[in-house]
Amino acid sequence: MxxxxxxxxxxxxxxxxxxxLRRTVRDKRLVYLDSAATSQxxxxxxxxxxxxxxxxxxxxxxxxxxxxxxxxxxxxxAREKVAAFIQAKSPMEIAFTKSTTESINVVAYGYGxxxxxxxxxxxxxxxxxxxxxxxxxxxxxxxxxxxxxxxDVNDDGTLKMEQYDTLLTNRTKIVTVTLCSNVLGTINPxxxxxxxxxxxxxxxxxxxxxxxxxxxxxxxxLDADFLAFxxxxxxxxxxxxxxxGKQDLLEATEPLLGGGEMIREVHLxxxxxxxxxxxxxxxxxxxxxxxxxGVAVDYLTMIGMDAVRGHEMEMTEYALEKLARLKGVQTYGxxxxxxxxxxxxxxxxxxxxxxxxxxxxxxGICVRSGHHCAQPLMERFNLPATARASFYVYNDLDDVDALxxxxxxxxxxxx
Amino acid sequence: MSISYDMYQEQILDHYKHPRNKGPLSGATxxxxxxxxxxxxxxxxxxxxxGSERIAEVKFEGQGCAISQAxxxxxxxxxxxxxxxxxxxxxxxxxxxxxxIPLSAVRLKCALLSLHVLKLALGQKADVGT
Numbered sequence: 019m020x021x022x023x024x025x026x027x028x029x030x031x032x033x034x035x036x037x038x039l040r041r042t043v044r045d046k047r048l049v050y051l052d053s054a055a056t057s058q059x060x061x062x063x064x065x066x067x068x069x070x071x072x073x074x075x076x077x078x079x080x081x082x083x084x085x086x087x088x089x090x091x092x093x094x095x096a097r098e099k100v101a102a103f104i105q106a107k108s109p110m111e112i113a114f115t116k117s118t119t120e121s122i123n124v125v126a127y128g129y130g131x132x133x134x135x136x137x138x139x140x141x142x143x144x145x146x147x148x149x150x151x152x153x154x155x156x157x158x159x160x161x162x163x164x165x166x167x168x169x170d171v172n173d174d175g176t177l178k179m180e181q182y183d184t185l186l187t188n189r190t191k192i193v194t195v196t197l198c199s200n201v202l203g204t205i206n207p208x209x210x211x212x213x214x215x216x217x218x219x220x221x222x223x224x225x226x227x228x229x230x231x232x233x234x235x236x237x238x239x240l241d242a243d244f245l246a247f248x249x250x251x252x253x254x255x256x257x258x259x260x261x262x263g264k265q266d267l268l269e270a271t272e273p274l275l276g277g278g279e280m281i282r283e284v285h286l287x288x289x290x291x292x293x294x295x296x297x298x299x300x301x302x303x304x305x306x307x308x309x310x311x312g313v314a315v316d317y318l319t320m321i322g323m324d325a326v327r328g329h330e331m332e333m334t335e336y337a338l339e340k341l342a343r344l345k346g347v348q349t350y351g352x353x354x355x356x357x358x359x360x361x362x363x364x365x366x367x368x369x370x371x372x373x374x375x376x377x378x379x380x381x382g383i384c385v386r387s388g389h390h391c392a393q394p395l396m397e398r399f400n401l402p403a404t405a406r407a408s409f410y411v412y413n414d415l416d417d418v419d420a421l422x423x424x425x426x427x428x429x430x431x432x433x
Numbered sequence: 434m435s436i437s438y439d440m441y442q443e444q445i446l447d448h449y450k451h452p453r454n455k456g457p458l459s460g461a462t463x464x465x466x467x468x469x470x471x472x473x474x475x476x477x478x479x480x481x482x483x484g485s486e487r488i489a490e491v492k493f494e495g496q497g498c499a500i501s502q503a504x505x506x507x508x509x510x511x512x513x514x515x516x517x518x519x520x521x522x523x524x525x526x527x528x529x530x531x532x533x534i535p536l537s538a539v540r541l542k543c544a545l546l547s548l549h550v551l552k553l554a555l556g557q558k559a560d561v562g563t
Binding site: 369370371372373376377387388389396402403431432 | 471497498500
């Protein structure tokens with residue numbers, strides 16, 4: 019694969035597709051720098067969602083009539099688009115959930131808690147995981163007596179890969195890692211991590227919530243066993259998540275939700291599960307969400323994921339340079355933009371991150387502040403909180419300039 | 434409700450940068466701690482009640498945003514010397530009035546954290562309506 023070039027996208031043309039970016043906040047231009055929390059949505063996605071409700075709303079998979087056929091076709095079409103987006107072998111390796119969180123819980127529950135994990139088996143995670151890739155594994159520890167181990171991070175925000183080697187044993191059954199940190203932006207060497215996991219007979223579970231929206235993903239090349247991500251961070255609607263799994267592993271995973279849709283047959287007291295991926299989709303799914311996600315995938319594919327990545331590298335380079343020039347401002351994570359995504363956590367001497375976010379808000383700038391659902395990582399860096407700016411396809415250098423001007427205002431207030 | 438730099442007016446920044454009654458308190462008779470899970474703001478209150486059921490001394494410790502720490506500092510100045518019964522009756526308005534700024538719902542939690550901790554220290558049902 020060619021290395022993405024650091025070239026900015028045609029942002030004015032992209033911005034025109036995002037109705038929300040036309041609004042103002044307290045008479046200021048909206049500067050949205052919180053896409054790592056949730057992305058904004060292009061009108062194509064918004065229209066596809068409302069189009070479903072206006073034109074062919076019907077439940078999927080069972081209706082005999084035309085509307086039901088249309089909704090099923092579009093819903094399954096979205097599954098095909100997602101499969102192609104991450105290079106899955108088959109759409110049958112894609113299960114729709116409500117979120118990355120649910121996807122990881124399905125694996126922790128169905129493969130871990132109800133599956134093969136025995137007392138004393140080891141699960142290796144990292145200290146930079148989002149809470150959604152910590153807590154489900156706590157469940158497995160608490161209920162099965164699994165042992166949890168964690169790879170530490172270096173001060174530059176990269177994983178201690180030499181330590182990872184020492185944590186792997188013949189009792190390691192699961193290695194779970196984020197492809198991209200939601201705090202540091204670090205892009206982890208998941209291909210290498212998965213390879214070493216496989217060498218000791220473990221599977222590799224990948225949290226791609228921050229990666230899938232921002233860079234090309236190839237599950238074949240990564241050799242990921244499970245991979246989870248969310249629609250709403252990649253221009254799609256909220257309430258739709260994705261669980262990719264290798265087919266044999268999905269088959270070996272018990273469903274989390276019992277109910278309609280996920281069964282082949284039900285009798286008093288027992289039931290047979292449906293085939294994968296449907297056995298993970300108990301209850302009426304988020305049909306509009308899946309269809310909207312499919313259109314979001316179309317939109318990103320039209321731009322090209324290499325181009326998305328290149329744009330964000332350029333944005334991040336510019337932001338890191340600008341912030342480095344500000345006295346009393348610290349940024350976190352790798353300095354090399356080829357090793358990180360467009361997530362920039364920062365702190366300002368003398369100003370708490372919540373106060374930073376409040377003052378930036380007055381300027382119409384949306385940034386996140388707090389622990390970013392990554393408390394173990396914050397503890398590792400001995401930080402109570404950080405402020406975080408994150409970029410996407412609709413951000414340009416003007417947005418970074420607005421952030422820098424806002425940071426100067428913060429420094430004036432707390433001088 | 435307008436939200437602007439008023440949130441960071443002089444007296445709040447003054448309490449934040451120069452907190453009153455901050456530090457440990459030896460001989461404290463009542464102590465409590467709580468944090469705001471959303472922000473990680475933390476406030477610890479130490480209260481010394483004297484023989485005449487009066488808050489003779491009060492100190493706070495903690496870390497967090499300007500609003501949470503300034504309001505904790507202000508709260509200590511409000512309750513120091515106050516009869517226990519009066520402190521128990523203290524409502525959110527007393528703190529918000531002293532802060533004197535419009536606050537969004539999220540920041541209200543920061544502002545009322547210290548009052549919440551005071552109620553915990555005094556063994557009261559700690560619902561201050563945040």
